[in-house]
Amino acid sequence: MTGQVTGRATVRAHPGRPSRLTRNLSAKIASIPMMLTAVVVFLGGTLWTVLYSFTSSKLLPRLKFVGLDQYERLWAAPRWLVSIENLAIYGVFSLIFSMVIGFMLAALMDQKIRFENTFRTIFLYPFALSFIVTGLVWQWLLNPEHGIQSVVRAMGWTGFDFNPLYDSSIVIYGILIAALWQGTGLVMCLMLAGLRGIDEDIWKASRVDGIPMWKTYLFVVIPMMRPVFVTTLVIIASGIVRVYDLVVAQTSGGPGIASEVPAKYVYDYMFQAQNLGQGFAASTMMLITVAIIIVPWAYLEFSGGRKRV
């Protein structure tokens, strides 16, 4: 410990010598893993992937530039187009449903109910499970021969048709059901925290004025919770772009290519098909998608927000 050179000690010991580098030396040494991660992996890795997405790399990364060829091939590939379409459907519906269901559950939980902890525990436990477990459970529940479809048919409704995992036109909704089961608990928790942050006086005031509860929620409370909604939106959205394990577990992208998603496309081309260039181009497209979501939010949050305050 005596060997530690802190900034001020250095200055005192050698008053004449500049001490820029050795100032806070311990802190700098301790931060080396963070600097390496930030610069090499996050910054360097991202730039590397973007750079190599313009090359014709196949089995090994090679710096042979081919311009936008990989992107042209990507956007001509039926599997990529299906992936993008699935991501769009999955994204829009999971945003809407998880927000609506999450908020409604939170509003119900906020009615000063009994057993609040029990209910919260029940709504949130799927979030502790991995996507693999979630996908496999729902694969079993949606099994056409033994699952929900067969149970309803056995109850007498023989025409009942609910077989999303083997019907390529609706398979993405089967995945959506599982994703909502897993993720709405989190949204509920975030929303509940937001609702608890609303001043109790707002409720008193609206009661005095005789405003019905649903109107208070819709026109007073929800606008007040805007920051919570925005944060939740960003969290859900960045999770949506990454959806991978759930699809692998539940359908493996099938039937055919009907439930493929971009993250799976990237993995398959990078590590299975050994077509690195396609993998890099696809992952760069994922990066752009995230940027489209994040940049406006970060702009509003960190520059616009400060000005308003």
Place this chain on the structure above:
Amino acid sequence: MSDRGHLKKTAHLAEVPAALEAGPRGAKPRRLVSTRTIVVYGTLFVAAAYYLLPLYVMIVTSLKGMPEIRVGNIFSPPLEITFEPWVKAWSSACTGLNCDGLSRGFWNSVMITVPSTIISIAVASINGYALSNWRFKGADIFFTILIVGAFIPYQVMLYPLVIVLREIGLYGSLAGLVIVHTIFGMPILTLLFRNYFASLPEELFKAARVDGAGFWGIFLKIMVPMSLPIFVVAMILQVTGIWNDFLFGVVFTRPEYYPMTVQLNNIVNSVQGVKEYNVNMAATILTGAFPLLVYFVSGRLFVRGIAAGAVKG
């Protein structure tokens, strides 16, 4: 508790002017409350049933024999309880040529999760400490890159990381995977620790400086003992997150080191042989059991952890 009583009282007072306005023939508060209560609790119970249903189906399926599954429905409780599927899932279910069950995956996951959790928390807590108490020029730039990096899809950084690990000879090993978990856990954990350390009174830090304590001395003797709750939150976050990981496990390790999630997926989604749904469900429960246990034991701290860790996605 006193807070709740206070809320009730004020809510009661708030009703008074409304009641005066409506006169004595206004709606009876009691009936109003009971209708509302029925709706609230009814909806909550239906929702709770929906959330619990998959867990219930998993458990009953894993306790049935295959003949019973083929004829019965998934919701009916087992007529004859058997633990054979559990035994088979744990010790003899097959993935490819290996038939030693999930136990191998379980121990692999333990060997991945324990060091990854410890190392990632150690690194991130030191980062957070340096960022909040020993700010040096340029530190915030690295931190900003780190936080922005948390939003970059992992797929973008996978291949460069494979190359880096291959160059240092750790690709495919457990140590390599530990490094990967440490790297990708860093943004959120560093943020967590930085914010927590910044909330501690600065006088403590200053007093320790005056008494001659250095960077490590203050960290180990003052910061760590004062921050045990946040270490527990970070631990919950990392333990469940790493245990549930699939992508890094499948990319950065060889098959003999596959974590439990990867092995589970290989067992259930293998194309060969007759599907044994009871074994599959037993295996699924076994894989989910550990994070569920952490969740039920930790309770409120888990909520705090995910609220902080939600950014991780």
